[in-house]
Amino acid sequence: MYFESLAAVWHMDGHGFYVWLAYALTALPLVLMVWLPVKRIRQHWRWLQAEQRRSAAATQPTAMGSDV
Amino acid sequence: MLLQATQVAIERGDRRLLSDVDLSVSGGEIWQLVGANGVGKTSLLRGLAGVARLGVTGEIRHAGAFLYLGHASALKSSLSPVDNLRWHPASDVTASVSQICEALAAVNLAGYEYRPVGSLSAGQQRRVALARLLLSDAPLWLLDEPFTALDVAGCEWLEACVHRHVNAGGATVFTSHQPSRFGPLQQDLDLGRYAV
Amino acid sequence: MWAFIHKLGSPPWFFGFSGTLVRWLLPVTVTLLLVGAVWGLLVAPPDFRQGNSYRIIYIHVPAAVVALAGYYVMAFAGAVSLIWRIKMADVTMRAAAPVGAVLTAIALVTGAIWGKPTWGAWWVWDARITSMLILLFLYLGVVALFEAYENKTAAARACAVLSLVGMVNIPIIYKSVDWWYSLHQPASIKFTGESAIDSSMLYPLLLMILAFYCLFALTLLLNMRAELLWTHRDSGWLKQLVGDT
Amino acid sequence: MPSDQPLLSLRVVFLRQFLRHGRSIMTSPADVANPLLFFFMVITLFPLGLGPDPTRLAALSHGILWVVALLASLMVSAKLFASDFEDGSLEQLALAPYPLAVTALAEISAHWLATGFLLALLSPLFGVMLGLPDEGLLTLSVSLLLGTVCLTLIGALGSALTVSIRRGGLLLSLLIIPLNVPVLIFGTTAVREAVLGGNPESWLALLGGLALGSLVVAPLAIGAALRVSLDS
Numbered sequence: 213m214y215f216e217s218l219a220a221v222w223h224m225d226g227h228g229f230y231v232w233l234a235y236a237l238t239a240l241p242l243v244l245m246v247w248l249p250v251k252r253i254r255q256h257w258r259w260l261q262a263e264q265r266r267s268a269a270a271t272q273p274t275a276m277g278s279d280v
Numbered sequence: 281m282l283l284q285a286t287q288v289a290i291e292r293g294d295r296r297l298l299s300d301v302d303l304s305v306s307g308g309e310i311w312q313l314v315g316a317n318g319v320g321k322t323s324l325l326r327g328l329a330g331v332a333r334l335g336v337t338g339e340i341r342h343a344g345a346f347l348y349l350g351h352a353s354a355l356k357s358s359l360s361p362v363d364n365l366r367w368h369p370a371s372d373v374t375a376s377v378s379q380i381c382e383a384l385a386a387v388n389l390a391g392y393e394y395r396p397v398g399s400l401s402a403g404q405q406r407r408v409a410l411a412r413l414l415l416s417d418a419p420l421w422l423l424d425e426p427f428t429a430l431d432v433a434g435c436e437w438l439e440a441c442v443h444r445h446v447n448a449g450g451a452t453v454f455t456s457h458q459p460s461r462f463g464p465l466q467q468d469l470d471l472g473r474y475a476v
Numbered sequence: 477m478w479a480f481i482h483k484l485g486s487p488p489w490f491f492g493f494s495g496t497l498v499r500w501l502l503p504v505t506v507t508l509l510l511v512g513a514v515w516g517l518l519v520a521p522p523d524f525r526q527g528n529s530y531r532i533i534y535i536h537v538p539a540a541v542v543a544l545a546g547y548y549v550m551a552f553a554g555a556v557s558l559i560w561r562i563k564m565a566d567v568t569m570r571a572a573a574p575v576g577a578v579l580t581a582i583a584l585v586t587g588a589i590w591g592k593p594t595w596g597a598w599w600v601w602d603a604r605i606t607s608m609l610i611l612l613f614l615y616l617g618v619v620a621l622f623e624a625y626e627n628k629t630a631a632a633r634a635c636a637v638l639s640l641v642g643m644v645n646i647p648i649i650y651k652s653v654d655w656w657y658s659l660h661q662p663a664s665i666k667f668t669g670e671s672a673i674d675s676s677m678l679y680p681l682l683l684m685i686l687a688f689y690c691l692f693a694l695t696l697l698l699n700m701r702a703e704l705l706w707t708h709r710d711s712g713w714l715k716q717l718v719g720d721t
Numbered sequence: 722m723p724s725d726q727p728l729l730s731l732r733v734v735f736l737r738q739f740l741r742h743g744r745s746i747m748t749s750p751a752d753v754a755n756p757l758l759f760f761f762m763v764i765t766l767f768p769l770g771l772g773p774d775p776t777r778l779a780a781l782s783h784g785i786l787w788v789v790a791l792l793a794s795l796m797v798s799a800k801l802f803a804s805d806f807e808d809g810s811l812e813q814l815a816l817a818p819y820p821l822a823v824t825a826l827a828e829i830s831a832h833w834l835a836t837g838f839l840l841a842l843l844s845p846l847f848g849v850m851l852g853l854p855d856e857g858l859l860t861l862s863v864s865l866l867l868g869t870v871c872l873t874l875i876g877a878l879g880s881a882l883t884v885s886i887r888r889g890g891l892l893l894s895l896l897i898i899p900l901n902v903p904v905l906i907f908g909t910t911a912v913r914e915a916v917l918g919g920n921p922e923s924w925l926a927l928l929g930g931l932a933l934g935s936l937v938v939a940p941l942a943i944g945a946a947l948r949v950s951l952d953s
Contacts, residue, residue: 214521220674221518224528227593234532234589235513238539238582242509242691246502249698256705260718263709293627294707331812334629348816352809355742358748367737369817369824396748426770558945613899620895626885630953635880637945638896641878644938645900648931652903659910 281308281343282420282451284329284391288338290323297323298474301338307449309463310442315471321455322351322424324471328453329422338350346420352430357398361389361408364397368412375415383414387437402429413441421445421456427461477698480535485562486711487704494697501694508687516679519651523677532586538688539583540608544646546576547611550618551643554636564700566632567707569639570622571699577694583608603657607650614642706715734819735842738827741792746835751798751939753835756793760840761785763789764847765828779852783861783912786848787905789900790865791872798876798884799893805885806950814953821944829877829943837869853916860915868908870932875900876941885953904931 215221222228283305290298296319305311308389313321327336329348350371355364373381382391387407397405406429413421421442427435439461442452458464460466483489516534523530550572557565587605588598618635625631671705708714729737730780767785768778805811805828814824844865845858853861879897883889911924 214519226533227527227529228532230516230593231530231531232588233587234535235517237585238535241578241582243490245575245691245695246698249695249702252702253698253705256709257718258704260705260709260714261721264715264718280656291629293629321515326812329816331815332952333948334633347795348812350812352807352811354809354814356745356804356808356810358745359741363744364740366742369734369738370813392738455761610899610902613895617892617896617899620892621882624883624892625953626888627953631953633949634946637942637949638882641900641938641942645903648903649899652906656906656910676816 282341283311283346283453284339284341286328286337287322287330288340290320291335292323293335296476298413298471299475299476300468301471303453303455303469305327305420305451307451308446309451310446310466311451311453312459312461312466312468313453313455313471313476314366314459318476319471321471325422325424325453325455341415342420344420345416345418346422347412347416347418348422349409349412349424349426352423353405355397358396361397361411362392362393363398364408365411365415368415379415380411383411384408386414387411389435398443401432403431407434410438410441415446419450421450421452421454423452425455425457427456427458432448437438437473481673484548485564486490486589487564487708487711488717490564491701491704491714491717492542498694498697498701505687505690505694508683508690512680512684512687516684520677520680521674524596529590530677532590536583536586536590537681538685539579539586541617541685542688542692543579543608543611545581545689546572546579547614547639547646548643549692549696550576551639557632558636558640558718567628567634567703568696568698569632569635571696573615573618573622575634575695575699577612577689579610579692580612580615584612586698597638603654605652605659610649610653611646611706613639618642621626723794727912729819731819731823734817735823735827738814738824740829741830742858743825743834746831752797753839756797757840757843758787758838759796760793760847764850767851775852779854782848782851783857783909785851786853786861787865787868787909787912788843790844790869791901791905792838793873794837794869794876795894797832798873798880798897801832801877802882802950803880804948811884811887811951812848814863815948821947822940825877825881825943825947826940829873829940832877832919833869833873834844837873838866841869850877853912856918857916860921860925861912864908864911864921864928866900867925867928867932868904871904871928871935874935874943875904878939878943878946881943884947885950896905904928907931 215224222232224231281304283303285301285303286299288303289296290301304312313324314372315321323332326332328340329346330340331348331350331408354432355361361384362377364379365375365383366377371418381390384390384393387410389404389407389411392400392404400408406426410426430438431475442454442462443465446452454461460468477583485491507654509701512534520531522528526715541582550569553568556562557569584605587602587608591602591605592598620629621638622631622635625634705714764785767781771777771781802825804810805814815821817824842861844861848858849862875897878900879893883893884894886892907924907928911921911928913919914924915921
C-alpha cells in the first residue's frame with residue numbers, strides 16, 4: 213500500500229479527479245460490455261423456451277382429441 | 281445438354297428462397313421461369329449464369345458458352361450503340377462495325393448508330409441491348425425479362441429471333457411476367473414448387 | 477489441431493465449448509481486473525515525473541494493446557471466412573468489431589483524461605492518441621458497413637475484405653503517425669517511454685493487460701453465443717438443448 | 722464460364738476496357754472538370770477564412786493543398802463504379818472470363834488519368850495561389866502524382882464496397898479516410914521538407930512504395946468487393 217490514508221487515496225496529490233474519472237469511465241463500458249450480451253442471451257433463451265411451450269401446447273389438444 | 285442444374289438452392293442472407301431446383305436444358309428447348317413476384321426468378325437466373333455466387337449452392341454446369349442479358353441493359357448512356365456493342369467482355373464479342381450496323385438495322389435502329397444511347401427511348405435502348413443476341417454465337421441464352429419496354433413489333437421480332445436460335449440448335453431460358461410467350465414450344469419451370 | 481479448428485466451426489460444439497469457457501473466464505477476468513486495478517491504484521509507487529496521474533496507464537495501455545490485437549483477431553476471422561467459408565468465422569468477426577471499438581474508445585477517453593494534468597489540455601495530437609483515433613474510425617467503418625448491408629452474408633464478406641485491407645494498412649498507419657509526430661514535436665513526456673519501467677510498476681501493468689485479453693475473449697464469446705442463439709433458433713440441436721433444461 | 726472460346730490476352734482486355742471507360746469519361750467533360758473546379762473553389766475559401774497574410778498562408782499551404790486533394794478524390798471516387806453497377810455493365814464484367822481485378826484496374830486507370838493525374842499537373846498553379854515557396858512546387862506535383870494513385874485505388878475500394886448500398890456516401894468517407902492517413906502524412910511531409918530544404922526524396926520514395934503496394938493489393942480487394950456487391 214503506497215497511500216497513508218483514505219483521503220490521500222482520494223486526493224492522489226491533486227491527480228485524484230483525473231485518475232478516478234478515468235477508472236469510472238472505463239468501468240461503466242466494461243460492465244455494459246459483459247452485461248448486455250448476457251441479457252441478450254437470457255432473452256433469446258427465454259424466447260426459445262416460450263416457443264417450445266407454444267408448439268407443445270399446439271400439438272397436445274389434437275393428441276387428446278384423437279384419444280376421445 | 282447445354283445447362284445442367286442439380287439440387288440448386290438459393291439463399292438471400294439468412295432467408296432461403298428456393299431449394300432443390302433441378303433443370304436441364306438441351307438444344308432446341310425454350311424454358312420460361314414462372315412464379316409469383318419475389319419468388320426468386322431473377323435470383324435463380326443470376327445464379328444459373330454465375331453472376332451471383334454467394335448463397336447459391338448445388339451443381340450448375342454449362343456445356344458451352346452462354347449469353348446473359350440482365351434486367352439492366354449494360355449500356356453506357358454516353359456512348360453510341362456502335363461503341364457500346366463493339367466490346368462485350370462476357371462473351372468475347374469483338375464484332376466489326378459493319379456487323380454491328382447490320383445487327384442494329386435488324387432491330388430497326390438503322391440511323392441511330394452514332395447517337396448516344398442515353399438519347400434513345402427505353403424501348404430503343406432495350407433493342408440495342410438485344411442486338412447482342414445477333415452478335416453472339418453462344419448456344420445458350422439466359423434472358424431476364426427481355427420483353428420489357430418492347431412494343432408489339434419489338435416483341436414479335438424477339439420471338440422470331442428466339443425461334444431462329446432454337447431451330448439452329450440453341451436454347452433459351454428466360455423470365456417474363458407474361459405466361460406462355462411461345463405457346464406449346466416452351467416449357468415452364470414453376471418456381472412456386474421449389475419455394476421455401 | 478486441425479480437428480480442433482474443424483470442431484470450432486460447428487455451432488453446436490462451439491456452443492457447448494464456449495459455455496464451459498465462459499463459466500471459467502468470467503470469475504478469472506473479474507479477479508484479474510480487480511487485483512490489477514487495486515495494485516495499480518493503491519500499491520504501485522507514483523511516477524517520479526508524472527506523479528499519480530500515470531496510474532491511468534493501467535487501463536489506457538491494456539485497452540490500447542487489446543484493441544489493436546482485436547483488429548487482428550477480426551481480420552484473421554475475416555480471412556478464414558473468405559478462404560474456407562466457415563460461418564463461425566463470420567460470427568466471430570461480427571462479434572469482435574463492437575468489442576474492439578469500445579476498447580479503442582476507452583483508450584481514447586483515458587488518454588484524453590491523462591493529457592489534462594500532463595499537458596494541460598484535454599486533447600493533444602499525441603502519436604498514440606492519434607493512432608487510436610484512426611483505429612476507432614477503422615472499427616466504426618467495419619461496424620457501419622456491416623449494418624448498411626441488408627444481406628448479412630454479403631455484409632460479412634464485405635467486412636472481411638475491408639478488415640483485411642485495414643490489417644495490411646495498420647502497421648503503415650502506426651509507423652507514419654509516429655514519424656509525423658516526431659517530426660513536428662520533439663519528444664516531450666511520452667505516455668510510455670522507452671526508458672526501463674520499474675518492475676513495481678510493470679507487474680500490475682502486465683496483469684492488467686492479461687485481464688483485458690481475458691475480458692476481450694469473454695465478451696467475444698458472449699456476443700457470439702447471443703448471435704448463435706438467435707440465428708440458429710430453428711435448428712434441432714438448439715431446440716433439444718432448450719428442451720433438456 | 723465459356724471455356725471453348727479463345728481468350729484474349731489480359732493486356733488486350735485491359736486496353737479495351739480502359740478505352741471504353743475513357744471514351745465514356747471523355748463524352749462528359751463536366752465530370753473531368755468537377756474535381757478540378759472543386760479544388761479551385763475550396764482553395765479560394767482558405768484565404769477568405771484565414772486572412773490574406775501571405776506568410777501564414779504559405780506556412781499552411783502544403784497541408785491545405787494535400788487535404789483538399791484528398792477531399793476531391795473522396796468526392797469523385799463515390800461515383801467510380803456507380804454507373805457500372807446500375808446499368809448492368811458490372812454483371813457482364815463479372816461473367817467475363819477475365820479477373821475482375823484487371824477490368825476494374827483498367828477503369829480505375831482511366832478514372833485516375835482524368836482526375837488525379839490532371840490535378841497533380843495543375844497543382845503548382847494552386848500552390849502559387851496559396852504562396853507555396855517555389856522550391857515546393859515540383860515536389861507538390863510529384864507527391865500528388867504518386868499520392869493520387871493511392872487515393873484513387875483506396876477510393877475505388879470504398880466505392881466497390883458501398884456501390885450496392887443506398888446512401889453510401891457518408892459511409893464511403895468513413896471507410897476511406899482512415900486508410901488514406903499514411904498517404905496524407907507522406908505527401909505533406911515531402912512538400913514540407915522540400916520547402917524547408919530537407920530531403921523530400923525519401924518521403925517521395927515512401928509514397929512511391931505505397932503506390933506500388935496499393936497497385937498490387939487494391940485490385941484484388943476491389944475485385945472481391947465488386948463480387949460482394951453483385952451478390953448482395
